[in-house]
Amino acid sequence: xxxxxxxxxxxxxxxxxxxxxxxxxxxxxxxxxxxxxxxxxxxxxxxxxxxxxxxxxxxxxxxxxxxxxxxxxxxxxxxxxxxxxxxxxxxxxxxxxxxxxxxxxxxxxxxxxxxxxxxxxxxxxxxxxxxxxxxxxxxxxxxxxxxxxxxxxxxxxxxxxxxxxxxxxxxxxxxxxxxxxxxxxxxxxxxxxxxxxxxxxxxxxxxxxxxxxxxxxxxxxxxxxxxxxxxxxxxxxxxxxxxxxxxxxxxxxxxxxxxxxxxxxxxxxxxxxxxxxxxxxxxxxxxxxxxxxxxxxxxxxxxxxxxxxxxxxxxxxxxxxxxxxxxxxxxxxxxxxxxxxxxxxxxxxxxxxxxxxxxxxxxxxxxxxxxxxxxxxxxxxxxx
Numbered sequence: 001x002x003x004x005x006x007x008x009x010x011x012x013x014x015x016x017x018x019x020x021x022x023x024x025x026x027x028x029x030x031x032x033x034x035x036x037x038x039x040x041x042x043x044x045x046x047x048x049x050x051x052x053x054x055x056x057x058x059x060x061x062x063x064x065x066x067x068x069x070x071x072x073x074x075x076x077x078x079x080x081x082x083x084x085x086x087x088x089x090x091x092x093x094x095x096x097x098x099x100x101x102x103x104x105x106x107x108x109x110x111x112x113x114x115x116x117x118x119x120x121x122x123x124x125x126x127x128x129x130x131x132x133x134x135x136x137x138x139x140x141x142x143x144x145x146x147x148x149x150x151x152x153x154x155x156x157x158x159x160x161x162x163x164x165x166x167x168x169x170x171x172x173x174x175x176x177x178x179x180x181x182x183x184x185x186x187x188x189x190x191x192x193x194x195x196x197x198x199x200x201x202x203x204x205x206x207x208x209x210x211x212x213x214x215x216x217x218x219x220x221x222x223x224x225x226x227x228x229x230x231x232x233x234x235x236x237x238x239x240x241x242x243x244x245x246x247x248x249x250x251x252x253x254x255x256x257x258x259x260x261x262x263x264x265x266x267x268x269x270x271x272x273x274x275x276x277x278x279x280x281x282x283x284x285x286x287x288x289x290x291x292x293x294x295x296x297x298x299x300x301x302x303x304x305x306x307x308x309x310x311x312x313x314x315x316x317x318x319x320x321x322x323x324x325x326x327x328x329x330x331x332x333x334x335x336x337x338x339x340x341x342x343x344x345x346x347x348x349x350x351x352x353x354x355x356x357x358x359x360x361x362x363x364x365x366x367x368x369x370x371x372x373x374x375x376x377x378x379x380x381x382x383x384x
Contacts, residue, residue: 019275038251038258045250050250064109070339078126081278081284082280085246087276091248091256101140101141101179102181105151149192150192157199159200163205179206184213185230207263213246213275215276244272250312255272351372
């Protein structure tokens with residue numbers, strides 16, 4: 001089997017495809033002259049910034065593990081695991097400006113963590129307690145989208161609106177705005193993503209299409225959906241693409257920072273392929289042992305994104321055992337909070353299903369709400 005730039009089997013493309021990598025799997029910084037501009041993007045990051053990224057990745061993984069356990073205990077109906085994709089999410093999210101707007105799919109737990117979305121609110125959807133769980137305007141993060149790829153079109157439209165509102169290319173760093181949509185490799189086979197590329201390209205919209213290629217669209221490898229590397233998908237639409245090592249948090253930060261600057265300045269959209277690996281299951285209803293080999297999983301466990309950043313911190317003398325212990329204690333506290341507060345979530349009233357059908361009052365909806373309330377009242381009276 002041929003290999004990718006990291007030296008391992010590439011289940012997605014079966015070829016040798018270059019990617020942006022700033023930190024090698026052993027934690028050493030790379031020196032590829034072609035990536036000098038990306039190294040400049042991270043030159044300002046201090047050791048405290050790297051430790052902040054490490055902390056965010058550890059907390060994201062603990063959120064993932066605890067949520068999986070809660071689903072196994074019957075507290076969640078379903079959960080989409082993101083283990084192994086922490087660097088792609090945390091690194092790219094750290095490059096976002098407060099005014100940038102994010103359209104996630106359903107696995108971007110690390111992005112939501114960095115943006116400040118409460119961890120309990122992130123699980124309301126998976127518990128079936130709420131259609132979304134948070135106010136999108138509070139953190140500039142749209143609700144999770146379960147329909148594969150559909151949110152890419154929403155993001156393209158939002159980016160066109162931002163452009164028409166005069167929030168692009170003004171030169172004001174606090175005003176210029178980019179829009180980011182996150183999706184997986186499987187979504188690239190959906191028509192909505194292609195349509196989003198069309199609209200973003202012809203309108204020169206300030207959009208970053210961030211594809212996390214975790215190599216498995218449920219049980220199908222990416223090679224069953226694309227004949228070539230996904231980052232080239234944008235070329236046919238006139239959208240430049242870049243492939244980044246999705247397990248390298250600094251490379252993901254640098255590539256995203258570059259794409260965001262291009263979008264905010266009026267340079268148009270960018271397609272980013274973060275080449276990573278889903279170490280867990282697609283969702284808690286999936287069994288990856290039925291379609292993946294143990295050797296492949298072991299290969300990627302040795303390239304764990306959290307271990308890679310820890311190795312970098314150690315190699316540069318910036319690792320502190322007391323600080324690391326504090327991070328682990330914070331992760332334990334997060335797990336305890338999730339166990340306690342998720343179990344305490346109550347069921348919403350059934351009439352809540354009518355609350356957000358339309359933005360303004362609607363006679364038919366009001367009539368149906370009143371009928372259901374009366375029906376439930378009669379049931380209660382009958383039970384007495």
